[in-house]
Amino acid sequence: MSTILAATDPDTLKNAALGLSAGSLLVAIVLMKVISGIMGKVVSTVIFVAIALVGYSQRSEITDCVNSVKAASQSAETELQIPQELTCQFFGQDITVKVPQINN
Numbered sequence: 001m002s003t004i005l006a007a008t009d010p011d012t013l014k015n016a017a018l019g020l021s022a023g024s025l026l027v028a029i030v031l032m033k034v035i036s037g038i039m040g041k042v043v044s045t046v047i048f049v050a051i052a053l054v055g056y057s058q059r060s061e062i063t064d065c066v067n068s069v070k071a072a073s074q075s076a077e078t079e080l081q082i083p084q085e086l087t088c089q090f091f092g093q094d095i096t097v098k099v100p101q102i103n104n
Contacts, residue, residue, distance in 0.1 A: 013062050013090060020055035024048045058090060065095075 028048035035041050065088030072086060088095050 014059050017055045017058040017062070021052040024052040024055065028052075054091075061089060064088075065090075 025048065028045050031044045031048070032041050035044060065086070068088070069086055085096050
């Protein structure tokens with residue numbers, strides 16, 4: 001799975017996390033209309049809001065990863081100092097990101 005995520009554009013991953021958040025909130029709203037008991041409504045709402053928050057928090061993880069890759073590729077004075085790969089996390093999965101070599 002990490003190979004698929006590593007080959008995906010960061011903006012696509014951010015949009016997927018945002019879509020997960022929006023979809024989760026939409027399902028929570030629909031279930032509020034369908035479920036008749038108050039406890040069922042409260043439990044399902046809490047679960048889906050938690051899923052939405054986790055999905056939204058991944059957007060910041062992706063942004064931090066992109067920023068660290070950019071910083072690693074631009075900060076080294078020589079090409080030998082640039083790390084070949086960095087490891088980031090997306091939903092708890094380690095993703096290996098190759099650092100692009102910037103030729104001056």
